[in-house]
Amino acid sequence: MENKIFVAIVGAAGRMGVELLENASPLGDISITDALVRPGSDVVGTSLGPDAVHASSDFETAIDNATVVIDFSTPESCLRAAAIAAKTGTPFVSGTTGLTAEQVDELHGYSSDIAMLWASNFSVGVNSLERLVELASRAVGEDFDIEIMEAHHRHKVDAPSGTARFLGEAAARGRGQTLEDHACYARHGQVGPRAPAEIGFQTIRGGDIVGEHTVFLCADGERLELTHRATDRGIFARGALRAAKWISTQPAGWYSMQDVLFGKS
Numbered sequence: 001m002e003n004k005i006f007v008a009i010v011g012a013a014g015r016m017g018v019e020l021l022e023n024a025s026p027l028g029d030i031s032i033t034d035a036l037v038r039p040g041s042d043v044v045g046t047s048l049g050p051d052a053v054h055a056s057s058d059f060e061t062a063i064d065n066a067t068v069v070i071d072f073s074t075p076e077s078c079l080r081a082a083a084i085a086a087k088t089g090t091p092f093v094s095g096t097t098g099l100t101a102e103q104v105d106e107l108h109g110y111s112s113d114i115a116m117l118w119a120s121n122f123s124v125g126v127n128s129l130e131r132l133v134e135l136a137s138r139a140v141g142e143d144f145d146i147e148i149m150e151a152h153h154r155h156k157v158d159a160p161s162g163t164a165r166f167l168g169e170a171a172a173r174g175r176g177q178t179l180e181d182h183a184c185y186a187r188h189g190q191v192g193p194r195a196p197a198e199i200g201f202q203t204i205r206g207g208d209i210v211g212e213h214t215v216f217l218c219a220d221g222e223r224l225e226l227t228h229r230a231t232d233r234g235i236f237a238r239g240a241l242r243a244a245k246w247i248s249t250q251p252a253g254w255y256s257m258q259d260v261l262f263g264k265s
């Protein structure tokens with residue numbers, strides 16, 4: 001098939017890796033050629049997914065041979081893979097969350113060499129919600145208090161979720177502020193009354209919750225709640241595969257999932 005792309009997955013044995021292998025299998029225009037796993041992992045040398053993709057830790061060879069890399073792993077392995085992709089000139093899509101500000105800067109740095117797309121959430125719903133949150137926040141102004149609640153499965157290691165931060169940034173932007181200046185990530189004990197313009201984050205972890213986010217805009221006498229519920233991880237995998245196809249023809253630069261869904265702003 002014309003324009004077929006060959007993808008190496010970083011974190012292929014994880015929850016998202018499994019989803020990517022399953023969701024790519026029926027596609028005619030994408031082929032997963034390498035399943036990259038943690039060096040020393042028990043699955044090195046085995047075959048993963050419905051198409052029995054070879055699992056290896058040879059990042060250099062796999063990334064050099066790929067048209068695009070898709071990463072859902074850890075901040076450290078994301079950055080390692082991105083550094084290799086920058087050297088081999090391979091476009092890079094990542095959904096790994098929990099990166100520090102310095103790690104995001106490092107990732108950003110590679111976008112001068114390659115097309116790089118990082119998104120805290122690849123679903124159509126969350127990327128639409130982000131726009132609604134900015135709009136609502138601008139409309140209601142500072143009389144409304146903004147709080148963001150997120151819920152995820154018991155295995156999630158970072159908090160708050162990347163998506164919660166993404167929505168918090170939209171809420172802050174809607175009021176002409178930055179999240180950095182107004183975020184409140186924890187309350188415990190005698191914390192005093194809520195600061196005006198604060199954007200609070202609440203985290204729930206339990207069971208098999210795929211991912212739920214609610215932005216509360218609360219005033220005296222009324223409350224607006226904007227909610228997204230993911231019930232199937234396949235939405236993130238299909239979004240990332242769509243992004244991989246899209247980024248394969250883009251020049252070097254930093255891209256978002258919104259560029260894929262709504263056009264480059």
Ligand SMILES: NC(=O)C1=CN([C@@H]2O[C@H](COP(=O)(O)OP(=O)(O)OC[C@H]3O[C@@H](n4cnc5c(N)ncnc54)[C@H](OP(=O)(O)O)[C@@H]3O)[C@@H](O)[C@H]2O)C=CC1
Binds near residue numbers: 098
């Ligand atoms: N943007 C989005 O839409 C979404 C983002 N995510 C994010 O994606 C990331 C992964 O999530 P999830 O799949 O649930 O997590 P998992 O823990 O299930 O998967 C992560 C995988 O990365 C592997 N890994 C660790 N170190 C390396 C390494 N050095 N090289 C290669 N692989 C490595 C782990 O291997 P091992 O287990 O052997 O250590 C594991 O298999 C998280 O940051 C999560 O928040 C998740 C869903 C959607």
Ligand SMILES: O=C(O)C1=N[C@H](C(=O)O)C[C@H](O)C1
Binds near residue numbers: 163212
């Ligand atoms: O770890 C997860 O599972 C998810 N992580 C992403 C995040 O941190 O926002 C996206 C999604 O909610 C699932």
